[in-house]
Amino acid sequence: MTAPLTSLDRPNSYIGRSVPRPNAKRLLAGRGRYVTDLRLPRMLHAAFLRSPHAHARIAGIDVEAARALAGVHLVATGADLARICTPWTGTLDHFKGMISEPQLPLPLDRVVWAGQAVVAVVAESRAIAEDALELIAVDYEELPAVVDLDAARAPDAPLVNPAASSNICFRAQLDSGGVDHAFAAAAHVIEEEFSFGRHTPVTLEPRAMVADYEPDSGMLTVHHATQTPYQFQDLYSRHYGIPEARVRVIAPDIGGSFGMKLHVYHEDMAVVGLSILLGRPVKYVADRIESFVSDIHARDHQVKARMAVDAQGKILAMDVHDATAIGAFSTYPRTSVVEGNQVIRLIGAPYDFKSYRATLEVVFQNKVQTSQYRAVGHPIACAVTERMVDLAAARVGVDPLAMRAGNVIPDDAYPTASPTGYRFEALSHEVCLRRLREIMSYDGLRAEQSELRQRGIYRGIGIATFVEITNPSPAFYGVGGARISSQDGATISLTPSGEVRCAISVTEQGQGTEAIVGQIVADQLGVAQEHVRVLTGDTEVTPHGGATWACRGAGIGGEAALQTARRLKANILEVAGLILQEQPGALDIVDGQVVSVANGQVRLPVAEIARIAYFRSDTLPPGTQAQLTVSHHFAPQGYPFAFTNGVQGCYLEVDIDTGFVKLLKHYVVEDCGRIINPMLVDEQLRGGVVQGLGAALFEECRYGETGQLLNGSLADYLVPMAMEMPDIIIDHVETPTADTILGAKGCGEAGTAAASACVLNAVNDALTPFGASVNAIPITPARVLKSLDRY
Amino acid sequence: MSSAPTELDESDEAVRVRMVVNGRKVACDVAPRVTLVDCLRGQLELTGTHVGCEMGACGACLVQLDGRAVHACLMFAVQADGARIDTIEGLSESGVIADLQAEFHRRNALQCGFCTPGMLINAHELLSQVSRPSREAIRDALSGNFCRCTGYEAIVDAIAAVAEARAAAAQGRGDSSR
Ligand code: FES
């Protein structure tokens, strides 16, 4: 660490300060510009006919009547788009042995999930396009569908992909050694099985894009509601054979993403092709019903776990098996096995034990693809680990908080590694647990709980310790051959009038990327934040980078901004030194003024340097070339990931007559390293927690026997609403990473990582007097009543 | 099947709808099947009103119709004929929700902002009926507004703070007029 980044008393010191987001006022006035809002000249609208079957052969498609409808410009089938788009396969080299079928925008002869897009219509309005869909006749021959996880793994299961020998996509095994020995020697062995339902991100703005191919220049512009414009620039370029420099992807305001909008969707690829075929802008916005059957789903795991514990309650070993079903193929370009891979690698991660064994089995089934959604794998790993810790604590007879305090990796043991090979630079489990005890008034809550139990009120307290993977290096995707960058770049200019403009590759979906980048740049340059303008999300304007995913925006993007700003500042001071006949080292910038370091005396406005450099370079010494624009990239080095950690607590009440769970209060202690804007971090945590609480209690994609999604609307699929959600109390520990100057790590997924684990433990805690136990998520009233033998 | 372009049928014929939108008289020619939200967002280019579910479940499309909050996705535009419609754009310009907007901004009670116009319209409605709602009552009133980003707490805090400030200001006015 080289700079006192948090001395909030000096001017322009924005790192560590809760300042509101400058770009939020527009949104409050209804002046956001989302892709959904966009209208271009000559723009047409696409709609898709979808498969009613989970698995069927396409015997024939009759589109004549649809083509004839007034206002229809194009009806395209799989064959039409296959002529111009090359197929893609969702595998990566570092997942040895994984398989997946090649995909095209629209299928040629077989559909593999109910809701898959089969035929595209482009018309003058969405309504006309939808009218035309009704005139299309598709002749299907139904094939046996593989619907649930166990059925998919059965030896005689029908094949999701007939060219494969089984429904297995990927298998992985981890073994640190010594597991059998540890179990044989253990005083207690705890076993449990878990199931985690499928859920789906439900961003309030659905997927949306406008593809605009201009045939004369051969230029493709895609206005795309995505987190990762550079990734899509690369994909559209390669799959449609357009030079990269002629593909521009613009991500304007985006109504939520959470990982969902960084995957390749068949419709999105199709829309690009439709625009190429027509030479006109084509817009597609998924409606809510389409979103439910075509956005990625997530989770869907069945986990068997065993834990060996000694007589004093020390964890000795864990042995787990995770089976997860991902849909009919693996998602492109990030695959669908990252979640399972992270589940088996994150289980047990907060705890100090040596012997670990895990098996992962990833299987295909005839449902929509699952893939990375906020907190990828963490909620599963955390729920399994933390429930096992609670069961062990109960078996040994120790309090759950004490059990954790006795087993987490001690704060003075770093650097160290997990039994699965994750390397930890510095975590703070012990201090986080102590803080949680305080902010929860843990002992008081326990007393209240036992007092209320006497009166027939059943409250539960749940604790969940977690680690979170942030700031990923190329070890995440790059090594597997994916053209997904782990570096980010910034271009910062001092404008002629002395303002600052920063174009950066990390993107904004409301989390506050632009705000924190502005804070960092203003802080490092020594100017007021209102003089810094931040641009994101346009491949033609911003440098190439990884953009925003896996909690890398602050840690990697922030460091890129910091290093670039420091370079620009050095350049500004060099020119200032020439003008003032001073050593640059004797000068500094404070509040937009060049000052003397020695006495703080104001020497010259930065705006004056800009004026001289841009308009009166003749007055500078001969040979001077002022560089007031600096481009600079930062790729993480050192640790492959910057792990963060924390602990959550949950207090709730279970109505044992109805099975309803009332969340009373939620607590988070989080350590994401250097905090740039405490308010924004807290709001990331709150939003993340609530997504995890939704998963814990409500959210589940329910399927019928034939593979039809039964609850695919916002009236049937339950999401967390204000009424059911608790207030969330937050505290922080700051352990900056030494891998960067900034020291920031990610925080966007921490809330989601542990929230459902907390609820699972709290519900089980409430049910203790009944000897009942719940091991499935979501914890619906029916499941609670079933555990009580009341249903 | 005939190969001649199918004729547009009568049900698509446009109907003239007259409304007062954000204080201005407008006339739109819309097909009977066009919803109010599509008319506002499409023909009138008032894109601050959003669409999240098209079935009355998410609250993204709330607008004021004759002073009361309604789901613009659940009405046909023709049903709004003769009505006064106020959208987020109009309410912003008139300044009636400026205090709510400032408090949302100060507390970061929005992230992506897609739910925000609906939240503000609902909050405005609540505060026009109950001057000092409890946190419980605020959460209850928001139970038809889905927000995937914020976790709701900052929104509840912002509305509660504005309610307090408005009540205090009203009291102040009462005192000085005595
Ligand atoms: S779009 Fe009207 S309530 Fe969701």
Ligand code: FES
């Ligand atoms: S701020 Fe994104 S949905 Fe509410």
